[in-house]
Amino acid sequence: MKTPRPQPAQSVTAPRTISRVVPDPTALKALAHPVRLRMLGMLRVDGPATATQLAVRLGLNSGATSYHLRQLAQYGFIEEAPHASRRDRWWRASHELTSVPASEVEGETLDLDLAFNQAILSLQVGQMQQALEEYAELPAEWRKASTASDIIIPMTAEQAEALTKRLTDIILEAMRVAPPLGELAPPDVVPFSIMLHAFPYPGRLPHREGDGEP
Known part of the structure; x- marks a missing residue:
């Protein structure tokens, strides 16, 4: 049985609300x-899918895929999606963004923050490598739109925080007037990945007391 194709999303001109989730420590650990x-x-980029479809794309068996989907659903990251097919369970993302504020406390909360950022970084490195491998085959207009920049600016912590907030606000504003992720978009619109990394240049700040070499 063929699945009806969704209709292309209409061009969005008025800013819309972006749905986001701020996971608690337990949910963050699961994610x-x-x-x-x-x-x-x-699920966010491509829209609803079944465990079988995701298993094929991830190279996993359906049992392992179903387990991970149940974990994501348990903590509110995904939910069942209405679908014409009654034989398979379809899943969709519950939000467009996951927001994880920087940890301001020590101990387990900071450890969870570090573990999550390490997992995200590993995923992003893989995506960047794949993007580089595909770069030469991109149409010229998309090569022109792509960039990999490394800019270092002397700043105070307050200035750095203000700058990263401004950059994030610009990106979110572009997202608010774009078609929602996961919907069929016009032919000239594709998901465009922006990875924002900002941090003090390594090795230039003193370690916290008790850290580092004895």
């Missing part, structure tokens, strides 16, 4: 898993 992060990303 900080490479397979679950990839699953959630696929």
Whole structure:
């Protein structure tokens, strides 16, 4: 039985509300898993899918895929999606964004923050490598739109925080007037990945007391 193709999304001109989730420590721990992060990303970018479809794309068996989907659903990252097919369970992302504020406390919360960021970084490195491998085959207009920049600016912590907030606001504003992720878009519109990394240049700040070499 063929699945009816969704109609292309209409061009969005008025800003819309972006749905986001701010996971608590328990949910963040469940999400900080490479397979679950990839699953959630696929459901956000490509729209609803079944466990069988995701298993094929991830190279996993359907049992493992179903387990990870249940974990994502348990913590509210995904939900069942209405679908014409009654034989398969379809899943969709519950939100467009996951927001994880920087940890301001020590201990387990900071450890969870670090584990999540490590999992995200590993995923992003893989995506960047794939993008580089595909770069030469991109149409000229998309090569022109792509960039990989490394800019270092002397700043105070307050200035750095203000700058990263401005950059994030610009990106979110572009997202608000774009078609929602996961919907069939016009032919000239594709998901465009923007990865924002900002941090003090390594080795230039003193370690916290008790850290580092004795």
